[in-house]
Amino acid sequence: MKPLSFSVSVFFTFGSSVLAASPPQAKTLNGTYQGRYLDAWDQDAFLGIPYAQPPLGSLRFRWPQNINTSFDGVRDASNYGYSCMQYKTNFNLSEDCLTLNVIRPSGKHDKLPVLVWIYGGGLYTGSTADPQYNLSGIVKVSQDMGQPIMAVSMNYRLNMYGFLQSSQLLAEGSSNAGLLDQRMALQWVQENIASLGGDPSRVVVWGESAGAQSIAYHLFSYGGRDDKLFRAAIMESGGPTGAQVQDLAYYTVPVQNLTQAVGCSAAKDQLACLREVPQDRLFAAQPSQVWNPLIDGNFLTGYPSQLMRDGQFIRVPLLIGANTDEGTSFSISGVNTETDLFNSLLSWRSYALSPPTIRKFLQLYPNDPCNEPPFDVKNCTIYPKKGQQWRRSAAIGGDMVMISGRRKMCELYTAAGQPVFSYRFDSRLWNKTAETGVQHFDNVAFSFENITGLLGPSPQYDDKLALARAVGMSYIRFVNSLDPNPSCKSHSAGDRLTSTPLPSWPKYDLNQPQNLVFNATKSFVEPDTFRKEGIAFMNTYEVSRELLS
Template sequence: MFSRSLGFLVTAAALVTATPFKNNGSSTTAPTVTIKNGTIAGNYLPSFGIDEFFSIPFAAPPVGNLRFRHPQPPSKWNGTLDATEHGPSCPGFGPFSEGRPLDEDCLTLDVVRPSGGGKGLPVMVWIYGGGFSGGASADPRYNLSYIVNASVAIKKPVIAIGINYRLAGFGFLAGQDVFNSGNSNAGLFDQRQALRWIRENVGAFGGDKDKVTIWGESAGAYSVGYHLLANNGDNEGLFRAAILQSGSSLGPTLNSLGHFDEMYNSVVDILGCSNTSDRLQCLREVPYEQLFNALQPQLYTWTPVVDGDFIPGWPSDRMAAGKFANVTILIGANTDEGTATFFGPRNIINTTEDLRNYLLNGSLPATTPSSVEKLLELYPDDPALGCPFNTGSERFADQGYQYKRAAAIVGDYAMDAGRRQTSEAFANRGNKVFSYRFDQSPWNGKLKDITEVAPVYSTHYAEIGFVFNNPSTTISTYVGPDPAVNALSRLISRSWISFAHDLDPNNHGIQGAAKWPEYKYSASNIVFNSNRTYVEKDDYRKEQLNFWGTIWHEVGC
């Protein structure tokens, strides 16, 4: 059997010979699936009533001459592919990659299905976040078993798939050499290749290729947003719906090619490729460890670029022109996004002048002085209006006297303005849109890898545990012991399942829950809170959120 392990690399043309198979699941008979590339053996988990298949290659290993290139189709294999264990994750940096086995041979996906499969099942495809610098489908916080198990329990069975994609400089290296070679945004093309693989192969697992929902959070949601815009909105039949948690195509993750030129030239110089005739080819031949060290994010942060291909122009222009996929969307943000440590300007904003300088030279370096003055007017120094919202006159001054003011600006810029404008654009064109606001704080007042220093509240990433409904007490997204909070988690998770199954999140089977309205009939959000889940008009901070739409070009989207 073909077994993946750290450091094991194969070429695109390699054929693998079968070796004896050992099932690591709880059944004496491994579930097997045959696709055009070969046969795959996974695990059967009777306690969940599911089959799971891990680390199935959807592309050729992006190593050697395939490094820094768009993904190529996978090879066939001889014998049976051992898909009972997670293989290595893509090289990444920061807390979402730390402690994981990493390797460039990482373009794999995981499939979790109701035991025995079925026929024509809707498919949910998870794209992880992590700032395009870290993340892994193998992260236990993204365990898909619970969603699939719940989908069967409510008689809306789905198949769930988690995909890996290249990160940081491995997936988003940018510079004139990369652009000239036609290989920009390789990480996004990895995701697209995975979707093509799913369309071609998911029927063998019991899925319906025409009932795919793409689904992501943070950088994963931004990825989903870029898939909605790719090919001027032609989604190639790869998905019929999208879920965007705390992200869209509008916001801070996109850059122009020129933004990275200096960074690219520095990497080339560090790795001794400056004076070679083909600098990009030289980078392909650099030993992995040296390249990994040179791409450390404390030196360089790589994110998607406008490449004229996958991202043909600024997303704000594409949205305004209606050049986005004709699909149904579920989209939302958390109330207090700006409290995340990597968003919020902690310990540095005490005066209006501090904030002015931060906006001009730190958070929003492309923003004009006149736009900054307008932002200062729209977001006054009134702690009752700041983030975390609805916390009154408390300033959390140990984080900076005007911290809440700055956190409100950054959270709206990064998440909420894009959420509202995406909802409006899709709804105005007639697409079904379901918008939410997640308003639940972590049970213990902290969220590892996001922020563990007050204020936290309903911060970025706080909804993850609720969506995945994972009861494990050992993961950072554990929702806590409160029965009301666990009931909220069941409602959210089953709403996501209902959306993927029926294109309507209301068929979750939970009695007494508020009905989630379509945005085109009522510009409203459902607000998720364990004390009361209700529907609100989506008109809070109307002038502030609208203003971002007038300056997207300045801030790079």
């Protein structure tokens, strides 16, 4: 399996570009890398830079290890590295995947703000080589605004490679390796980004879905110890609730099944045996188990709900939001009666919801298809093929998995004295139906500035592109000044971009909570009080524990 060649990645992610006469170089602590000049964007790209030792052999499943060697000469950094091992994708895969990428405006720079992207995918799939995650679009917005930033993305281990959970791994201190990959990439940024023209004191982390949930785990890591790896966070459709954090006993049978599948069940040291299994054989085992983070007592000293209660979290400014119809992505099909829905919720997503809690949910979320996801469908359509109570399940599921956590973080961080800017993304993709609504992940095409053409053909859908510019400009301002609103000085520079006009984005206020609603027709500010009782119940400590968050 070969790394993704730059000729392919250029076609899909950077557009046509040509080599500059003098390709850019950057000196890191380990040695000098030569990147590539992107003529179409007037940017420098450094791709596939290792930030940790390859997690091979005895390092498989371990926390990432520092690169403790240096090299002479100049190494190539014009190609994406391998993507981490995963299923049902077409990426070029290898366990030797711990690399990162840096995109910056071309030329010499000093102390540019740094935006670090962490992809989502359920901690199961994802890659920086995905064309949807091309950072050139957001960096170009910063260039056009006259507020330049540089951007970084990293690969991290996924599924069993990053989140295998066993008693041996816990005793060794190797649980949650995928999260520690992310942390090591952030440490690499602190140690090396200045040599590429960035400011290590002005790093903002940015993630969507499992990427945003990863950021939440970093905010609660080490009991809230702040090692100054970043100064603010942008969290799209993800927070402390979502992927369930099971206890170690939950994984006993899946680990047994894995060791049996690869011939390690009889080994005296099963972990050592797993590390010796050839890559192809381990990959072929393809366990159906969903591997998630574990409360290991080290990186994660408690469940987020426990750490919130005890005030153990890193305090930084937040820009955070979710999509209007998250529930159409987090719903239960085939439920026709309240009994069907009750029974499904007992095991849904492997949460630990108790019967009294579910009964309370059903009380707080009565069956009202006129006011349930997809919220733009006002004619009370039932969608019987999905189930008579599918829309009700979508209302509960969307709030449970995504929206309640967004509100909880807004309230927690505002109460802690941090500036918080909350949004609701409300613009349906041009090729999506009313039935799907504005579902999970749809905002990403806007955040990344329509790199892959998902916003629709021009000129018919230029309003979508204008909204994407408005989103991008808000993010760039936040990265620069920790405020997404334009300053008086920045108005004229931003006028060069055609963007949807936005109202002033208010800071979150516990007495008058508000969201900025991103809508291609007209953006506006709304009270963040919808479904108040239901979401408040979800966010109680007792229910949070049942949601394993």
